Amino acid sequence: MVDVNGVPHETLDISNSAVAIIRQSGVNYAKIESLARFFSEKHNPLNQPIKSMHFMMQRASIVVFGYEVDVPSWENVLREHDVRADMKQLEDVFG
Amino acid sequence: MSTAQLNILLASGSASIVFDARPCDNSNADKRGAFFRHSSLRNALVIKTSEGPTGLGTRLFLPFDSSNVSRGGMSMICEPKMTCDMLEASFNAKMDHAQIEGDVRKMEILARTPSLAPFLLRDAFERAGVPVDVRYFKVSETEVSELKDILKAKLKPLAAMALPSIGSKIESTKLDVLVTKLWELNDIEFLAPFSQALKIPKDETIETLYAWIGVSYFNREFSKRQTALRGFAEWLVSKPPFGPGVRDEVLAQFEADRKPVRDRMRSIWTAAGSIFDRFNSSYDKLIQDSDASLFVDYLRRVKADFQSLGMYLAVIEQALCIHAAIIRETSGNQRSLDLLRELSLSMRIASDQRQAAA
Numbered sequence: 540m541v542d543v544n545g546v547p548h549e550t551l552d553i554s555n556s557a558v559a560i561i562r563q564s565g566v567n568y569a570k571i572e573s574l575a576r577f578f579s580e581k582h583n584p585l586n587q588p589i590k591s592m593h594f595m596m597q598r599a600s601i602v603v604f605g606y607e608v609d610v611p612s613w614e615n616v617l618r619e620h621d622v623r624a625d626m627k628q629l630e631d632v633f634g
Numbered sequence: 635m636s637t638a639q640l641n642i643l644l645a646s647g648s649a650s651i652v653f654d655a656r657p658c659d660n661s662n663a664d665k666r667g668a669f670f671r672h673s674s675l676r677n678a679l680v681i682k683t684s685e686g687p688t689g690l691g692t693r694l695f696l697p698f699d700s701s702n703v704s705r706g707g708m709s710m711i712c713e714p715k716m717t718c719d720m721l722e723a724s725f726n727a728k729m730d731h732a733q734i735e736g737d738v739r740k741m742e743i744l745a746r747t748p749s750l751a752p753f754l755l756r757d758a759f760e761r762a763g764v765p766v767d768v769r770y771f772k773v774s775e776t777e778v779s780e781l782k783d784i785l786k787a788k789l790k791p792l793a794a795m796a797l798p799s800i801g802s803k804i805e806s807t808k809l810d811v812l813v814t815k816l817w818e819l820n821d822i823e824f825l826a827p828f829s830q831a832l833k834i835p836k837d838e839t840i841e842t843l844y845a846w847i848g849v850s851y852f853n854r855e856f857s858k859r860q861t862a863l864r865g866f867a868e869w870l871v872s873k874p875p876f877g878p879g880v881r882d883e884v885l886a887q888f889e890a891d892r893k894p895v896r897d898r899m900r901s902i903w904t905a906a907g908s909i910f911d912r913f914n915s916s917y918d919k920l921i922q923d924s925d926a927s928l929f930v931d932y933l934r935r936v937k938a939d940f941q942s943l944g945m946y947l948a949v950i951e952q953a954l955c956i957h958a959a960i961i962r963e964t965s966g967n968q969r970s971l972d973l974l975r976e977l978s979l980s981m982r983i984a985s986d987q988r989q990a991a992a
Contacts, residue, residue, distance in 0.1 A: 549809050551790045552921060559921055561794055561809060581783075598924040600794055627857045628914075629907040632864040633900040 542576045555614045559603045568602050582620045636976045641704045646955040650751040653680040666767045670737045682948045690945035692745040712745040748944020788850045789816045833930045845940035852943040866957045870896040875965035891978040898981040902946040909939045
């Protein structure tokens with residue numbers, strides 16, 4: 540989940556630098572007024588404040604933001620808790 | 635498949651290709667009931683093999699000695715659609731249909747599921763509403779629950795499509811309900827607008843969406859094998875394991891046996907990667923551009939992709955088991971060369987069968 544302007548939002552997908560959330564009425568996504576944060580009841584390492592966040596696009600019921608967190612190994616945290624909705628790319632092991 | 639290969643697979647304990655349906659006979663262990671009810675099937679093991687024109691077979695193996703499967707046994711092919719008569723024909727004996735009907739149904743599920751991976755199999759039995767003792771599936775409740783959460787999370791974008799658009803207030807619990815319905819795939823009324831929007835033929839909705847979930851699951855299974863496969867790939871091009879003075883023909887045969895294995899493994903690994911790439915690009919387009927066209931296209935082939943991934947996984951797993959057996963042998967000894975030869979031969983035969991079927 541992501542807290543945006545004090546309202547919890549369901550995430551659809553989280554990459555290292557962008558997050559897609561389910562849009563909710565009454566929230567001004569163009570103006571982020573308070574500190575946004577990721578939060579998860581099940582996975583404590585995912586509970587992180589978001590250092591900066593900017594609106595990228597809005598589609599039907601989805602809003603996409605670019606963001607930054609102050610966690611050097613954030614990509615590993617995301618991978619560890621498998622919050623990415625897309626698939627892991629297979630490497631060319633036969634090279 | 636040679637006896638040596640069969641024994642290696644049976645002994646490997648590889649849960650994605652071998653399902654052990656024998657009741658646990660260790661007195662200290664759980665007192666689980668028999669998986670198959672009929673006495674003739676009670677000590678069966680089920681193996682996913684890469685064989686036949688489709689490239690993926692499900693073989694029921696009945697060992698002569700249930701405590702030592704390497705002493706041989708008889709086997710029969712399980713089909714996605716089976717009848718009691720087929721079972722009778724395999725055993726060449728009359729059987730009480732009322733008694734074997736449940737077992738035949740179980741064999742169908744085992745044949746239909748493209749991999750014997752414990753989570754997938756347990757899920758397949760749950761969805762089919764066929765009660766079995768879940769202790770036969772080597773996967774803990776915690777793992778099942780975690781995997782379900784992960785796979786359900788991947789259904790969120792699809793659930794989001796069903797949410798009312800702009801301006802509506804959406805509660806996260808509502809999304810959860812939708813995701814759960816998409817996971818369970820048992821509410822036809824709920825699924826109808828989905829199949830319409832995604833242009834899935836009405837009678838194929840459940841199978842198609844189930845296959846989509848299955849492809850998503852397989853991605854994890856393939857990723858888990860990447861490291862082992864890299865080791866195998868390196869072995870396939872490494873310096874031949876012979877000392878000085880080895881005969882030229884031995885060396886030539888060794889290389890001639892390694893090449894088809896490498897070619898086949900490379901080809902299926904690449905094909906699996908392409909399936910996941912197609913899955914991803916159609917998914918990205920849906921999420922990022924709200925454009926379902928690629929996704930709709932992808933869904934048309936997802937059932938075939940699901941089956942193909944099962945076949946690729948079976949081939950990879952078989953090869954990894956054989957490779958593990960080869961490297962346990964003294965480097966370059968006759969048994970290791972024979973195992974490689976048989977693996978190479980089975981890959982060439984599978985390739986020829988596919989070509990003939992095409």
